[in-house]
Amino acid sequence: MGHVMKLEGIEKNFGSIKALQGVDLEVREGEVLALLGDNGAGKSTLIKTISGIYPIDGGQITVDGKAAQINSPKDAMNLGIETIHQDTSLAPDLSIARNLFLGREPVTIPALGVFAPLDLTRLKEEAAKLLKRVGISKNLDADAPVASLSGGERQSIAISRAMQFFAKLIILDEPTNNLGVEETNGVLKFIREVREAGHSVIYITHNIHHVMNVADRAVVMRQGRIVADLMIKDTDLLSLEAIIMGAEPEELAAEMRGKAH
Amino acid sequence: MASATMSSALKKPETTSFIILVLVVIGFTLANDRFLSPLNISNLLAFMPELGIIALGMTLLLTAGEFDLSVGAVFAFTPVSTMLLVQNGGVGLELALIIAFAATFCIGALNGILVTKIGISSFLVTLSMLLIVRGASLFLTQGFPLKSWDEESWIRTILAGSFYVGGIRIYASLIWFGLLSLFALYVLNVAKVGNWITAIGSNRNAAVARGVPADKVKIWLFIATSMLAGLAGVISSLRISSASPVAGSQYELEVIAMVVVGGTALTGGRGTIIGTIIGVLMLRIIRNGIVLVGVPGLAFNIFVGVIILAMLVLHAKLHKSSERK
Numbered sequence: 001m002g003h004v005m006k007l008e009g010i011e012k013n014f015g016s017i018k019a020l021q022g023v024d025l026e027v028r029e030g031e032v033l034a035l036l037g038d039n040g041a042g043k044s045t046l047i048k049t050i051s052g053i054y055p056i057d058g059g060q061i062t063v064d065g066k067a068a069q070i071n072s073p074k075d076a077m078n079l080g081i082e083t084i085h086q087d088t089s090l091a092p093d094l095s096i097a098r099n100l101f102l103g104r105e106p107v108t109i110p111a112l113g114v115f116a117p118l119d120l121t122r123l124k125e126e127a128a129k130l131l132k133r134v135g136i137s138k139n140l141d142a143d144a145p146v147a148s149l150s151g152g153e154r155q156s157i158a159i160s161r162a163m164q165f166f167a168k169l170i171i172l173d174e175p176t177n178n179l180g181v182e183e184t185n186g187v188l189k190f191i192r193e194v195r196e197a198g199h200s201v202i203y204i205t206h207n208i209h210h211v212m213n214v215a216d217r218a219v220v221m222r223q224g225r226i227v228a229d230l231m232i233k234d235t236d237l238l239s240l241e242a243i244i245m246g247a248e249p250e251e252l253a254a255e256m257r258g259k260a261h
Numbered sequence: 262m263a264s265a266t267m268s269s270a271l272k273k274p275e276t277t278s279f280i281i282l283v284l285v286v287i288g289f290t291l292a293n294d295r296f297l298s299p300l301n302i303s304n305l306l307a308f309m310p311e312l313g314i315i316a317l318g319m320t321l322l323l324t325a326g327e328f329d330l331s332v333g334a335v336f337a338f339t340p341v342s343t344m345l346l347v348q349n350g351g352v353g354l355e356l357a358l359i360i361a362f363a364a365t366f367c368i369g370a371l372n373g374i375l376v377t378k379i380g381i382s383s384f385l386v387t388l389s390m391l392l393i394v395r396g397a398s399l400f401l402t403q404g405f406p407l408k409s410w411d412e413e414s415w416i417r418t419i420l421a422g423s424f425y426v427g428g429i430r431i432y433a434s435l436i437w438f439g440l441l442s443l444f445a446l447y448v449l450n451v452a453k454v455g456n457w458i459t460a461i462g463s464n465r466n467a468a469v470a471r472g473v474p475a476d477k478v479k480i481w482l483f484i485a486t487s488m489l490a491g492l493a494g495v496i497s498s499l500r501i502s503s504a505s506p507v508a509g510s511q512y513e514l515e516v517i518a519m520v521v522v523g524g525t526a527l528t529g530g531r532g533t534i535i536g537t538i539i540g541v542l543m544l545r546i547i548r549n550g551i552v553l554v555g556v557p558g559l560a561f562n563i564f565v566g567v568i569i570l571a572m573l574v575l576h577a578k579l580h581k582s583s584e585r586k
């Protein structure tokens with residue numbers, strides 16, 4: 001199986017804080033990769049470097065076998081990487097439809113550059129189609145401002161935005177935070193659908209049950225480093241939890257072998 | 262369905278502002294029948310577009326989450342430096358205007374760069390710029406007003422010419438204000454960049470994460486606001502044939518008041534050009550009407566302040582009821 005993205009020796013410092021210290025990671029085609037680790041481990045920082053929010057201080061990013069320069073969110077989007085960030089995703093004062101196309105607005109006279117008029121009919125039609133496709137249960141009006149939506153509805157909108165451009169790699173940073181049970185199941189269902197459609201997903205979460213449920217592989221970070229990389233089918237909930245909490249994967253493996261004897 | 266449309270229209274801040282504007286006009290007309298006389302309307306229309314032109318730039322800037330306190334100083338600086346170049350530099354009016362507007366462009370660009378690239382709040386940057394620019398005008402003129410251009414010139418005709426429509430004197434500035442309003446309306450509501458402006462003011466990080474060039478947009482908005490303030494200053498000085506270094510004092514506050522009274526949020530994300538036009542009319546009409554109904558001059562600002570506050574309370578209440586947290 002090929003890989004869609006390969007990271008080698010990624011470094012990122014915030015002043016004296018070494019947030020990422022030589023991260024190596026491969027994202028394979030059509031897999032759901034769970035990115036785990038305690039608070040402050042560097043998960044969000046890692047995906048922010050991939051999505052062009054933070055420039056990297058060292059290392060090499062390869063996308064589709066070619067060395068990639070990701071200096072801005074636009075670069076990442078053009079490479080087929082769509083990200084739903086933990087802290088921010090939507091502009092509450094814009095309508096749902098305008099949020100869905102923010103940064104990639106359909107326009108009628110492109111020659112006018114930034115002054116080009118938005119194609120408002122297309123914007124609305126596509127938004128309505130998209131809302132249907134992600135199966136948002138309630139009848140949402142594409143013209144409603146995002147400020148009037150619930151947290152779960154907002155998250156669904158952010159996810160449908162990531163879906164619409166058929167990104168190769170969709171990154172979700174704690175997408176089920178603040179969501180109810182039903183909405184959370186919706187997100188997990190969406191992750192499976194995305195994999196079935198052949199896209200890859202990086203899924204950041206603190207919920208190990210979700211990981212066991214939807215992920216193919218788990219990567220655990222600690223203090224800016226990757227400390228474990230395992231296939232979900234080769235591990236179980238308790239060992240995964242132990243690694244996140246600080247156990248060394250090798251010791252754990254030895255312990256498991258000891259038990260087996 | 263009709264009632265739903267009605268109530269959503271009523272929730273729009275500009276609708277409330279408009280209703281209040283109509284009430285204010287009716288009130289003043291009943292209180293003093295000279296209020297709607299051609300002379301009074303001519304007076305209102307002479308002055309209003311000059312503040313209105315600045316308010317358009319300020320609306321876009323506020324929607325993106327920034328504001329500009331240096332507009333009043335720029336309002337004086339651009340015409341003063343133009344006339345200094347003409348009178349002391351022996352330069353033609355056209356060239357002098359080009360040079361003065363180039364300097365005005367730089368003031369806006371500097372505001373924008375300091376705010377976005379250095380990360381100082383727009384309050385501090387533009388407050389300092391107010392002092393620098395006002396100080397420069399005072400120093401260059403030694404505090405004395407200059408005689409403005411009063412010979413015939415095509416520039417004077419298109420910027421400050423006037424004609425009569427049924428006894429009401431219409432200045433060219435009103436037409437400029439109308440055209441610029443249409444353009445601003447288009448930019449904010451229809452153009453791609455308008456989507457960006459609102460997104461930046463609403464949630465800057467989200468906009469940046471979608472590839473919106475937030476800093477660049479803000480810098481250009483600062484430039485546009487300075488240029489509009491300069492244009493308003495030049496129009497004003499041509500109309501009254503004098504370029505004063507103290508012209509436009511406290512216009513920054515008057516303009517910001519007009520914009521927020523119209524329903525644009527000081528915190529960014531919510532801007533309305535229609536609301537601003539209503540706000541400009543409202544503040545001018547209130548100032549004019551209060552004098553006509555005989556409120557003593559010194560009590561004047563009490564009324565204006567109370568009316569502005571009342572409007573803001575109303576907008577805040579309406580906004581709360583339409584949003585959930």
Ligand SMILES: Nc1ncnc2c1ncn2[C@@H]1O[C@H](COP(=O)(O)OP(=O)(O)OP(=O)(O)O)[C@@H](O)[C@H]1O
Nearest residue numbers: 014017019037038039040041042043044045046086
């Ligand atoms: N912009 C920043 N400036 C300074 N330090 C930062 C910045 N962003 C992150 N850090 C630091 O880098 C480290 C990694 O943070 P990061 O947000 O990547 O953690 P995380 O794994 O996503 O944690 P969580 O699970 O709590 O979201 C932390 O020590 C954090 O304080």
Ligand SMILES: [Mg+2]
Nearest residue numbers: 043044045086
């Ligand atoms: Mg995080």
